[in-house]
Amino acid sequence: MALQIYNSLTRQKEDFVPLHGDHVGIYVCGPTVYGLAHVGHAKSYISFDIAVRYLRYIGYKVRYVQNITDVGHLTDDADEGEDKLVRKARFDRVHPMELAESYTRSYFTDMDMLNVGRPDIVPRASGHIPEQIVQIEQLIATGHAYVVNGSVYFSVESDPDYGKLSGRRVEDQEEGARVAINPEKRNPADFALWKRAEPAHILQWPSPWGAGYPGWHIECSAMSTKYLGQPFDIHGGGLENKFPHHEAEIAQAECASNDTPFARFWMHNNMVTVNGIKMGKSLGNYTTIQDAFKIVEPLALRFFVLSTHYRSSTDFSTGALEGAQKGYSRLLGAVRLVKQKLSAAADTGDMPAAVAGLLDATRARFRAAMDDDFNTAGAIAELFDFSRETNTLLNAATLPNRATVAALDSLYAELVGTVLGLLPAEGDNNSRLALLAVTDGLVAYLIELRNEARQQKQWAQADAIRNRLKDLGVALEDGAQGTGWRLAAG
Template identity: 85%
Template structure:
């Protein structure tokens, strides 16, 4: 089955067909950096990290762009209120750009811990003001925007397709329902492309309409097109951004380009909830990623995110997180067992037919799950089924040959590691890391010394080696085919 993606724009699953051969462009709305990242951010960026990983696993050449919003995101997420960054900077008594640097560093530290690969391009809104001004000028020239007192607004009445992503019609939007009516607007649903800045406003730039700063929506339109062209393949983001942010992006990009399509596929991850209510900073019910790391290890939080489909809501609780830690530990234990057996497997030979069939079937079922709109929950279930089979195989009386164990290790490295990102980087795709190889060599050297001691009836020396390894968490297992080792269950 070919990869199917649920397209929020058409509200159906569609076969993924890139616009430019094997090259794929994807843009995901990045964070507004005025506070620490929380578990809701983890869901979005882990989910899209897997999308990018899987596309690359399939052989596509992906350019992944994710922005940093460092200006223009107002407190009501529309056109009124105060810039979130300026408000927080005033509270903390720091310069807004100092605040941005601090929280941007923290965001990427959290993403690194979650093993979210860095995007190929990470543009900042404040560094792309000229591109935004150019697009605004194009919209004015096309009759889609108007200037009032130094501010510029997009006219939703000029775009008959406005609302096609969210399904919300302009006439259904009650005047004043979200914010106080702005008398500068011709229609209350019009949104700001550029906002006039008062002289004391700390973040402002010169423009053809006077000193000001960009609206939140125009930033993503301008940056995505600059680096991916128009149209590009995939635009992603949180479900909460479908309206008004993504709706406005489409209107701006297509209005400024004589209705050239903006993005081919739209993907939206669902929200993390707490007792059924969306997790968010404004609601005060959020758990930061750093606080979650105090409850479980980082990759267990990643496992928690991927245990539900990206389009399903994920209800957060300490109990659910602890359950994810137990599930993740089971998976890691299975991988660890394979790597330990890889270190002790000495016999050569071909992979048995039944093992080859197991490997092939697992890969096919895993691919089928991921091809079904990146169904990571089903993909993880396939890995657990595979783990049960491999545990039986590796704990049998006769240890499989090295080629067989290496094939098991390779499957975990590809699927659990390269695609899902659930294995530490030092486990790498394609086999054990250098550190594991050194550890294996040292342990096997000590096993040889112990065997030599036993052969010479130096029982105290042999016992001392066993006990010292046990103290270090290494358990020796004597059997008919020699002595193997494994890490203690703890």
């Protein structure tokens, strides 16, 4: 089965075939850095991290571009209000670029904790003003934009395809429904490409139309095409940005280039909700990623996101996070069990054909799920099935040989680690697996002490060790292979 991606532009799943052989260009709208990232941001950037990981896993060379918005994003998400960074910087009594630097660092720290890979290129809107001005000049020259009092607006009526992504028609948009009525605009639906700045405005640049700053939408059109060309393969972002932001991006880029297509595939992740309502800073119902880390470990939050399809909404609650922690612990427990048994397995020959068949079938089912529009929920379900098979193999009367256990370990590293990003990086001594390795050693030592006590018929001491481990959440299991252990449910 070929990889199929749901294309928001055509409203159907399509076989993914890159424009340029095995090279894939992806652009994803990055954060506006005026506050701490929240769980809604985690869903978006984990979702696209998965897309990048899987594309690389199946052999593509990916250039992943994700911007940082540090100017031009106004408080009504359109053309009115105040720049979000300027407003927050004034409140904090710092320069807007100082604020942007601080929250950019915290954003990437959060992403690192979530095992989200760094993009290949991270352009900042404020660093690409010349490219934005060039694109605006092209739109004016082709009759798609007009200048009024030092501001420049895109004429939506000049683009017959405007609305093709969202399905909204210009004539259906009620005047003033989306943005406040602006007498400078020929049509209320027109949007700003460049905004005139008052002398006291702290973020402003010279332009052919006077001092000002860019509109939010033109930034992404200019940055994406600069680094990926036009057209490019995949444009991603949150569902809430489909209109007007992504609709405006298409209009700008295509009208400035004589109708050259902008992006071939559009991917939109659905929202994180709280009691069915979109999580967002403006609504005050958000939980920062850093606060979520106080409830569960970082990769359990990643597991929480991946447990639903990226195009489905994800309802957030403390209970749901705690449930994800338990599920992640079960999956990690299977990985730990394999690593625990690997050191004890004997090097007695090749892997049996039945085990090779199990590995091949698991990989095939996992890939089938991922080929179906990056269905991580289905892929995780396959991994839990595989974990049950793993537990059966490793807890049998005879421990499988080293080749078998090593193959199990390799498949977990491949699917759970490389593709889903749910295993910590090698060498991370503070990681969950590193801590589990230490735990393995400590529990193994206590099991030895218990066995010695049993051999000496010191039953009270042996029972005390078992009970103390049980209190700590470790269940001992006596079997034909000796005494093993697992983390107790609960």
